[in-house]
Amino acid sequence: MFQLHCPHCRELRDEEEFSYAGEAYIARPAAPDTVDDAAWGDYLFMRRNTRGWFWEQWMHSSGCRKVFAVKRHTGSYAIAGSWTLAEGKEKFLAEEAAS
Numbered sequence: 033m034f035q036l037h038c039p040h041c042r043e044l045r046d047e048e049e050f051s052y053a054g055e056a057y058i059a060r061p062a063a064p065d066t067v068d069d070a071a072w073g074d075y076l077f078m079r080r081n082t083r084g085w086f087w088e089q090w091m092h093s094s095g096c097r098k099v100f101a102v103k104r105h106t107g108s109y110a111i112a113g114s115w116t117l118a119e120g121k122e123k124f125l126a127e128e129a130a131s
C-alpha cells in the first residue's frame with residue numbers, strides 16, 4: 033500500500049481512497065476526421081506499459097472525486113509528486129520536450 037497526496041484536498045491519504053484512472057496526457061489527434069482506423073484504434077486502446085517513471089491519472093473516489101496527475105515509478109512505487117491535471121501537464125510537456 034502507498035499513500036497519495038490529493039492536490040485538491042491538500043491531504044496525504046491511503047491508496048484505498050483513490051481509483052486508478054489510467055495513463056495521463058494521451059494526445060488526442062488534432063483532426064480526428066483525417067485519422068485512419070489503425071491510428072484511431074491506437075489512440076483509444078493502446079497504452080504504454082512502462083517500467084519506470086510513469087504519468088498516471090488518479091481519482092480521489094472517497095474524497096473530492098476529482099482527477100489529478102501522479103508521477104509514479106511502476107517498479108518501486110516511489111512517487112515524485114501529484115498535481116492538478118493542468119499543473120501536471122506543464123511538467124509532463126517539459127519532460128517530453130527535454131527527452
Ligand SMILES: [Zn+2]
Nearest residue numbers: 038041092096
Ligand atoms: Zn481530494
